Amino acid sequence: MIRVVLPAHLKNLAHVSGEVRIEAAGPVEGAAPVTQRLVLDTLEAQYPMLLGTIRDRHSGKRRPFIRFYACEEDLSNDSPDAPLPERVIAGEEPFIILGAMAGG
Secondary structure, eight states: OEEEEOOHHHHHHHTOOSOEEEOOOOOOTTSOOOBHHHHHHHHHHHOGGGTTTSBOTTTOOBOTTEEEEETTEEOTTSOTTSBOOHHHHTTSSOEEEEEOOOOO
């Protein structure tokens, strides 16, 4: 079970409170690793109202002002196909989607 923390506005859109838990295939011999792409694909399939809010619908690239964190590390600029940390896969740590703010 992967634990995902969403920003408040996406929780409201998805009609959830607290963490979201999703099933993502774990690392099994010959299976694809658990990646940002797999987590986001699964999240958008489970909550279709989030489609296009975290990633661009066509390019699949992370939207501006959306950041990804796990295990106290910024994963925002990592490849979407890089494996997530083991502690996230094991459900010990959440995968955090954060809506960054900007202003002047």
